[in-house]
Amino acid sequence: MSENKDFQAGLTWIGKSWAQVDGLAKAKGETVYADDMFLPRMLFAKMLRSPHPHARIKSIDLTQALKRPGVVAAMTGKDLPIPFGILPVSQDEESLCVDKVRMIGDPVAAVAAIDEETAESALEDIVVEYELLPSVLTIEDGLKSLEETEISKTQIHEYADSGNIHKQVALEFGDIETGFAEADHIREELYYYEGNTHLPIEQHSAVAQHGADGRITLWSSTQTPHYVHRALAKVLEMPASQIRVIATPVGGGFGGKTDPFQHEMVVCKLAMMTGRPVKLTLTREEVFYTHRGRHPVLMWVKAGMKSDGSITALHFRNFLDGGAYGSYGVASTYYTGALQTVTYPIANYKFEAMRVFTNKAPCGPKRGHGTPQPRFALEVLLDKFAEDLELDPAELRLRHLIPDNSKTVNHLTVTTNGLGECIRKVTEASRFQQQRTGSSLGKGFGLGCGSYLSGAGLPVYWNKMPHSGVQIKIDRGGGVTVFCGSTDIGQGSNSVLAGIVAEELGIDIGNIIVVTADTDLTPVDLGSYSSRVTLMTGNAAIDAARPLREKILSAASEVLKIPAEKLMLRNSSVLSKNGSGEPVSFVDAVQWAETKYGMLGSVGSYTPPSHGGKYKGAGVGPSPNYSYSACVAEVTCDPESGIYRVDKLWMAHDIGQAINEKLVIGQVEGSAYMGLSEAMMEEQIYRTGKDNPGGLHKTPSMLDYKSLTALDMPEIETFLVETHDPEGPYGAKEAGQGPLLPIMPAIANAIYNAVGVRVDEVPITPEKIYQGLKELKSGKPGGSGVIGRVGPKKFPKITFPEAIKVKSVDS
Amino acid sequence: MLRLPPFEYQAPNSIAEAVALKAECGDSAMFVSGGTDLFPNMKRRQFTPKILIGLRKLAELRSISLDDSGNGLMIGSGVSLSEVAEHPEILNNFPALAKAASLVSAPQLRNMGTIGGNLCLDTRCNYYNQTFPWRKALGFCLKKPESPMQNDAICWVARSSPKCLAVSSSDCAPVMVALDAEFHLMNPDGKRIVPAGGFYKNDGMDFLNKTPDELLVSIHLPLHEGWKMNYRKLSRRGAIDFPVLGVAVALRLDTSGNCMEARIVLGGVASCPLRAFEAEKLLVGGSLTAEGSLTRIENTAQVAAKLAKPMDNTDMTLGFRKKMVTQFVAETIKEVLK
Ligand SMILES: Cc1cc2nc3c(=O)[nH]c(=O)nc-3n(C[C@H](O)[C@H](O)[C@H](O)COP(=O)(O)OP(=O)(O)OC[C@H]3O[C@@H](n4cnc5c(N)ncnc54)[C@H](O)[C@@H]3O)c2cc1C
Numbered sequence A: 001m002s003e004n005k006d007f008q009a010g011l012t013w014i015g016k017s018w019a020q021v022d023g024l025a026k027a028k029g030e031t032v033y034a035d036d037m038f039l040p041r042m043l044f045a046k047m048l049r050s051p052h053p054h055a056r057i058k059s060i061d062l063t064q065a066l067k068r069p070g071v072v073a074a075m076t077g078k079d080l081p082i083p084f085g086i087l088p089v090s091q092d093e094e095s096l097c098v099d100k101v102r103m104i105g106d107p108v109a110a111v112a113a114i115d116e117e118t119a120e121s122a123l124e125d126i127v128v129e130y131e132l133l134p135s136v137l138t139i140e141d142g143l144k145s146l147e148e149t150e151i152s153k154t155q156i157h158e159y160a161d162s163g164n165i166h167k168q169v170a171l172e173f174g175d176i177e178t179g180f181a182e183a184d185h186i187r188e189e190l191y192y193y194e195g196n197t198h199l200p201i202e203q204h205s206a207v208a209q210h211g212a213d214g215r216i217t218l219w220s221s222t223q224t225p226h227y228v229h230r231a232l233a234k235v236l237e238m239p240a241s242q243i244r245v246i247a248t249p250v251g252g253g254f255g256g257k258t259d260p261f262q263h264e265m266v267v268c269k270l271a272m273m274t275g276r277p278v279k280l281t282l283t284r285e286e287v288f289y290t291h292r293g294r295h296p297v298l299m300w301v302k303a304g305m306k307s308d309g310s311i312t313a314l315h316f317r318n319f320l321d322g323g324a325y326g327s328y329g330v331a332s333t334y335y336t337g338a339l340q341t342v343t344y345p346i347a348n349y350k351f352e353a354m355r356v357f358t359n360k361a362p363c364g365p366k367r368g369h370g371t372p373q374p375r376f377a378l379e380v381l382l383d384k385f386a387e388d389l390e391l392d393p394a395e396l397r398l399r400h401l402i403p404d405n406s407k408t409v410n411h412l413t414v415t416t417n418g419l420g421e422c423i424r425k426v427t428e429a430s431r432f433q434q435q436r437t438g439s440s441l442g443k444g445f446g447l448g449c450g451s452y453l454s455g456a457g458l459p460v461y462w463n464k465m466p467h468s469g470v471q472i473k474i475d476r477g478g479g480v481t482v483f484c485g486s487t488d489i490g491q492g493s494n495s496v497l498a499g500i501v502a503e504e505l506g507i508d509i510g511n512i513i514v515v516t517a518d519t520d521l522t523p524v525d526l527g528s529y530s531s532r533v534t535l536m537t538g539n540a541a542i543d544a545a546r547p548l549r550e551k552i553l554s555a556a557s558e559v560l561k562i563p564a565e566k567l568m569l570r571n572s573s574v575l576s577k578n579g580s581g582e583p584v585s586f587v588d589a590v591q592w593a594e595t596k597y598g599m600l601g602s603v604g605s606y607t608p609p610s611h612g613g614k615y616k617g618a619g620v621g622p623s624p625n626y627s628y629s630a631c632v633a634e635v636t637c638d639p640e641s642g643i644y645r646v647d648k649l650w651m652a653h654d655i656g657q658a659i660n661e662k663l664v665i666g667q668v669e670g671s672a673y674m675g676l677s678e679a680m681m682e683e684q685i686y687r688t689g690k691d692n693p694g695g696l697h698k699t700p701s702m703l704d705y706k707s708l709t710a711l712d713m714p715e716i717e718t719f720l721v722e723t724h725d726p727e728g729p730y731g732a733k734e735a736g737q738g739p740l741l742p743i744m745p746a747i748a749n750a751i752y753n754a755v756g757v758r759v760d761e762v763p764i765t766p767e768k769i770y771q772g773l774k775e776l777k778s779g780k781p782g783g784s785g786v787i788g789r790v791g792p793k794k795f796p797k798i799t800f801p802e803a804i805k806v807k808s809v810d811s
Numbered sequence B: 001m002l003r004l005p006p007f008e009y010q011a012p013n014s015i016a017e018a019v020a021l022k023a024e025c026g027d028s029a030m031f032v033s034g035g036t037d038l039f040p041n042m043k044r045r046q047f048t049p050k051i052l053i054g055l056r057k058l059a060e061l062r063s064i065s066l067d068d069s070g071n072g073l074m075i076g077s078g079v080s081l082s083e084v085a086e087h088p089e090i091l092n093n094f095p096a097l098a099k100a101a102s103l104v105s106a107p108q109l110r111n112m113g114t115i116g117g118n119l120c121l122d123t124r125c126n127y128y129n130q131t132f133p134w135r136k137a138l139g140f141c142l143k144k145p146e147s148p149m150q151n152d153a154i155c156w157v158a159r160s161s162p163k164c165l166a167v168s169s170s171d172c173a174p175v176m177v178a179l180d181a182e183f184h185l186m187n188p189d190g191k192r193i194v195p196a197g198g199f200y201k202n203d204g205m206d207f208l209n210k211t212p213d214e215l216l217v218s219i220h221l222p223l224h225e226g227w228k229m230n231y232r233k234l235s236r237r238g239a240i241d242f243p244v245l246g247v248a249v250a251l252r253l254d255t256s257g258n259c260m261e262a263r264i265v266l267g268g269v270a271s272c273p274l275r276a277f278e279a280e281k282l283l284v285g286g287s288l289t290a291e292g293s294l295t296r297i298e299n300t301a302q303v304a305a306k307l308a309k310p311m312d313n314t315d316m317t318l319g320f321r322k323k324m325v326t327q328f329v330a331e332t333i334k335e336v337l338k
């Protein structure tokens, strides 16, 4: 349902819907995923994992395992001791733990054998001696200082900011106290967002080969082959030029395959030790331990609002439960504060956060990375303010939107903001105003909004090189090959690349061969994370294609004796713009061009603009542009039990410009699914240790870790809003993550509308609603002080460091 | 992926052969029907049988027919859950059973899983249905100690409990009890018939009134005029989810709507389906649609709910599951009366 058809009139592919270039192969089972690979003489590896949440490794004895028939090699952390990690500031992971294990599931040894069964059995032969250490399992415990605990024993990483506080952040934009003084209404509240995981259908899997030429090749189900390449060079102590990383087609990632991983290092080492290819595919349970999913975040929010609904002050304090390793955690911490500012103007803003290490699976980036948690809090808070001010929640938001071409309080540049249009679309289609006020007990409508970045403005490691490179080669036969380091994880980035090059060269997508995600063959692209690919590789592809188009047209112009400006490439032909003359085939034109210029090839690249602020921490948040989304949810909730069903979702997403409309709708609806699943049930939770050994994952299987099934999924009506952003290719923005953000608050607000219970916590389960209903019936508050409100009751008392004071952009 | 432990597969050609083979092999053998319960458990090492006795070749186990007297339906234990859910005779006469079968997991699993396997389903517990390394990290529990020699195993759900509290999680079992089904078993010495209510025992480890050598051959469902029934299931999501509460209700009503007989059975709240005898009595006698019946139904539900003592070893909080029993029983009765 795109608009601005005029804009698209001159375009062949952009904005239309075409089949994904790799779709049919996937549907037919032709696609070779990492675990489908079988190389001659291949061995199978397994890793032995720690049964203790926190322990020192005293010894590991591999003797018996090596004696087992069929076992070819075994290794420990000492065989590959160099640490790694995705961020330069947290190089805290080991291929296999060397001195200490930090969570149940931390790998300590690995075996390569002739088959998986033998490798698995051999793990039982390995003898590990541990010395148990006290474990840290909650945010509260993680915040404890040196005096309160035997920190030398419980400190999980020595490089933490202090104790087990991995990272602390404190920033103030403008003057928060002045902001509160100017407010007519002030609310101070607590919110909690439980951790959850990505649950891709394909488990992580990697195959390594140590070639006769001494080079290492790693095939891996990864979203970021470039970062894996760098990490391997470091850990294996080999020049990067001797290592080739190929990302195999990824069967779902959602951020869970964005780090370099232990199993990737281990297969390389075992391949080097044995001289044979080695494969390691994680079990589903191991995927839960590998994790890097949504951080559990406990939030304290104080907000001040004028009677007209403008926000004078917003203050967030967030505690993130980071788990056992750094991963992207430092960035995640900043992200819990960065993007609250890009939807509605905030006059004064303060943001404080701490990420703690705990002896649980490490958290990291999951779709929305650090943004869904505070967005949930903010959007529920706005719903409450709307009630205070007796305003319609949509009206409150529509009155205060960040204008186009403006700067936010924390110095982010907003080029275009389609949120107003998104809100209008979903509220009109759902008849939100009437339904909200008019429907009966048990029926509820809720609104939520959100915004996300189209690619991080800065790379993961500091450098000024391009973020994406594209190379194009044109064959004499008219075949066009596009090379790019980007990684298709099912989101359709290969199709986007093909579509853009087809558009620029006026040819059929079927004539384009896409070669991606192979560090030997393709130019660097930073990877499929932070919703960056369409915008960045898209711009790089345009940059590479346009010079080729010029060459082809100029060669044709010479032969046809028509000025190049009067010619265009369309329908696999050179045509004159005014329609005169016979079309010349693309193949002929290509041959004329090769005759004139020699081999036809070109490269293009993209570096994002330096849009952000200059303060410490300003690196997280800037992006070329921001997508906006709005959602209205309709629920039916039983006022006795709290059991509810979501009847329908109306989604609108400011996509800037759809490259492939179907693909975008797929991303929007996929995000809605994932968000709804988080909103309703997903939790990555652990045994607490109260009456059992703590730190054990409670539900490490797809049966017990509850996520939505097809039967639970409501109808979605999706609207695309197109704002034609100047920074995006053809005006495009991201679609992969943003549409997830409005779902959780939309559900919470709809439940309140249906039965009057506020669940200030995700997931929003029937059990919690039931609790609130009981309070409403009895008239007695349940600990949180507010009748019918379910959510966190306590907030740890801890002093944050002095905030870095930054001038708000206006002042 | 998780691998199956090595085993030998035997496919006997007759019931007699199957039973004899099982008796001969003793504890080292197990029957396998659809395998949807057993194979995942084997992968996680709850069971490591040396020999599996496959029942798929036994055509006698796969039929649905009227019994000789024409008074009841015989369902072979090897009939798939999909068939149970869709069979016209079952839909007509025992809609609650068809519904229960249709609510099991997902279509693929219902195509493979059988009614016999469902009725012999191992009891479940979220400390137990975990992989070997997970259970090792925790410390092995009573129901599956590391080895028969281990004597310090405890129950993680209730440390002082001398017996296992794993949960009866079959959707069809409570319905069978409510329908007064009879289970026809075969052992090396001959046949045995056990009423469904007597087939289950409230012990997470020793939960079936059946020797390991006995094969469940078929289920006999008596046809009665005037019986109405329903089944309701509580689980977090719409598919691929075991019941954390199942309520089966069967009522015999006379032509003027008076309740002559009532059976109320709770699943998912103990190690066996629980029949709510006391509650049933409150329903019998008089009309259930007359004025004032609603209170009677509520009272009945409250009495039935007293039986449920769920433990914290399934999905959903304990308190909520307990609270839901009352509401689910009342609603199921009302649905039956509709
Ligand atoms: C993801 C998942 C979800 C599930 N959800 C549900 C659910 O919602 N509700 C539900 O009720 N079940 C559920 N199940 C359990 C199971 O799939 C079904 O109960 C199924 O009906 C079992 O039948 P089967 O033939 O596959 O049993 P099998 O696995 O073959 O056998 C189960 C047990 O019964 C024994 N057995 C089988 N047949 C006989 C016989 N004729 N005589 C004696 N012993 C026998 C076996 O030895 C074994 O111990 C689920 C399973 C999975 C894996």
Ligand code: SF4
Binding pocket: B124, B125, B126, B127, B128, B141, B142, B143, B144, B154, B155, B156, B157, B158, B163, B164, B165, B166, B204, B313
């Ligand atoms: S109820 Fe107790 S003994 Fe039984 S399986 Fe669970 S933890 Fe083990």
